Amino acid sequence: MADEELEMEDGGGKKNKMMLIIIIVAVLVVAGGGAFFFLGGSEPVPEAMPQNAGQGGAVPGAQGANVGTALYVAMPRPFIFNVPGAGRDRLVQIKVQLMVRGSDNEELAKMHIPMIEGTLLRVFSTSSADDLVTEVGKVAMRDQSLREVQKAMQEIASKDVVENVLFTGFVMQ
Template sequence: MAADGDLKLGEGKRGLKKIIVLAVVGVVALVLAVGAYFYFMGANSQDATTNVENSVNNAEGGARPSGPEGDAQYVALPRPFIFNVPGASRDRLVQIKVQLLVRGSNNKTLAMRHIPLIEASLLTAFSSANADELVTTTGKDALKNKALSDLQQALLEVAGSVVVEEVLFTSFVMQ
C-alpha cells in the first residue's frame, strides 16, 4: 500500500504544477490584455483630446498647427541684454535674459540662423523703454509686446514669415 500512496502524492505534485503553470499563463495573458487595452484606448483618447483642442482653437479663431510642425520649441539667446534706460529721478541699468517661443523645427532653424537680427531688434525695442514704466508689471508686459511686434516685423521682412510666436523674459534685473 505504500507504493499506492506514493503514486497519489506524485500525481498530486503534478496536478499542483499544472495549476501553478496555468495560473502563471493566466496572469501573463491578463497583463497583456490590460496592456493592449490601455495602449489602443490611450491612442483613441489622445486623438479625442487633440480634436477637442482643435475645436477650441478654431472657435477662438486661433487654430494652431498640430503635429511635428506645431511643436513648441524654445530658442535661448546666447547673451543677456544689458542696457541703460532713463528714469525720472535717475537712469537705471537693466539686464534681461530672453528665450523665444517658436513652433516647429523649421522656425527654430530660421531663428537660430537670424540671431544677430533678433538681438538687434530686441535691443532696439528694449532701449526705447523708460525705467519708470519697467518698474510695473504692465510696463514689462508692454515692453515684451513691443519687442515681439518689432521682432516679428523684422523677421517677416527677412525670412518671409512670422518665425517667433512669443518673447519670454527668463530673467529681468533692474538696478
C-alpha cells in the first residue's frame, strides 16, 4: 500500500512538471509571435538611392530643382546664457544644429563654427525671458538666428550655406 502511494505521488509530480513545461513553451511562442507582429512591419522596402545621393550630389526630380542631401552640423557645445525677464532673470540652455545641403556646405559650416557660434550668441543675447516663454518667441528667435547666420555666411562664403537652424534642446530655468 505504501508503494502504491509513492508511485501516485511520483506520477503526480511528473504531470506537474510536464504541465509547467507546456505553459512555459506556450508563453514563449506567444511572446515570439507578438514580437514578430510588432517588430516585423509590413512596410515596403524603399527603392535604392541614386549613386550620387549619399555623396552630397543632387537628387534628380526633387521638386524640379537639384537639391543636395540634407546634412546636419551640430554645434560642439550647448549655448548657455542669461536673459532678463519681467519677474526675474532666467538661465537658458539651447542645443543647436544647422541643416545644410551637400558635403561642400557641410565642410564650410564646420570650418566657420566659431563665427557661427558668435553670431548665434549675439542673437540670443538680444532676447528676453518673456519672449522665450511663448512658442511664438522661440520661433521668432530661431528665424532671426537663421537670417543672421545666413547673412554672416554670405559675407564670408558668398553663398547661403545654412538652410535651417534647429533647436534640438531648449531649457529655461
